Amino acid sequence: GQNIDQPTEMTATEGAIVQINCTYQTSGFNGLFWYQQHAGEAPTFLSYNVLDGLEEKGRFSSFLSRSKGYSYLLLKELQMKDSASYLCAVRDSNYQLIWGAGTKLIIKP
Amino acid sequence: KAGVTQTPRYLIKTRGQQVTLSCSPISGHRSVSWYQQTPGQGLQFLFEYFSETQRNKGNFPGRFSGRQFSNSRSEMNVSTLELGDSALYLCASTLPDTASITSNQPQHFGDGTRLSIL
Numbered sequence: 001g002q003n004i005d006q007p008t009e010m011t012a013t014e015g016a017i018v019q020i021n022c023t024y025q026t027s028g029f030n031g032l033f034w035y036q037q038h039a040g041e042a043p044t045f046l047s048y049n050v051l052d053g054l055e056e057k058g059r060f061s062s063f064l065s066r067s068k069g070y071s072y073l074l075l076k077e078l079q080m081k082d083s084a085s086y087l088c089a090v091r092d093s094n095y096q097l098i099w100g101a102g103t104k105l106i107i108k109p
Numbered sequence: 110k111a112g113v114t115q116t117p118r119y120l121i122k123t124r125g126q127q128v129t130l131s132c133s134p135i136s137g138h139r140s141v142s143w144y145q146q147t148p149g150q151g152l153q154f155l156f157e158y159f160s161e162t163q164r165n166k167g168n169f170p171g172r173f174s175g176r177q178f179s180n181s182r183s184e185m186n187v188s189t190l191e192l193g194d195s196a197l198y199l200c201a202s203t204l205p206d207t208a209s210i211t212s213n214q215p216q217h218f219g220d221g222t223r224l225s226i227l
Contacts, residue, residue: 041220042218042220048215087151096157099144
């Protein structure tokens with residue numbers, strides 16, 4: 001079967017750096033997405049990786065290793081508003097998106 | 110540019126009833142996907158529609174169905190509701206029209222319909 005694993009919950013301090021990991025086992029690979037979802041709101045797109053390496057977008061970066069079936073989302077200079085769930089999703093060989101259960105990130109002052 | 114619009118936002122039903130949820134995609138988006146989200150389960154894929162045709166389907170029972178209209182608006186229907194159907198139902202739209210081009214396009218989500226079954 002297809003599977004995406006993320007930690008259920010993480011806690012970090014305001015101003016610090018946090019890395020949220022995602023490992024996947026899917027039938028084929030056509031890209032990996034990260035989304036942010038605040039409580040009670042819709043998921044919003046953060047980043048996309050299809051080639052190995054690091055993609056940087058301001059305070060957020062996402063890394064991909066296809067050979068290891070592994071990605072991470074790196075959040076720098078954490079702010080209280082970064083408290084949210086972070087969802088990892090992989091597009092498989094049928095171009096269908098397979099979603100992880102999400103990582104709830106709690107930021108403490 | 111208006112985002113994805115889902116109606117209603119909240120709905121309360123009883124077991125055995127049926128329900129219809131509506132989704133209007135971003136203007137110009139032709140692909141619409143539906144998801145069920147429950148605490149701890151993440152997003153569970155229901156189905157995807159493109160040009161009024163179901164292109165992909167998840168592992169949900171036949172009680173869950175959907176359709177797409179010529180203006181790309183979509184509806185999903187759940188019949189014979191069960192307590193376990195209580196969830197947030199999210200709709201997402203995507204721009205391009207072929208799977209290979211779609212691969213790098215993100216999905217844009219509506220705020221969802223929160224369905225509670227009593």
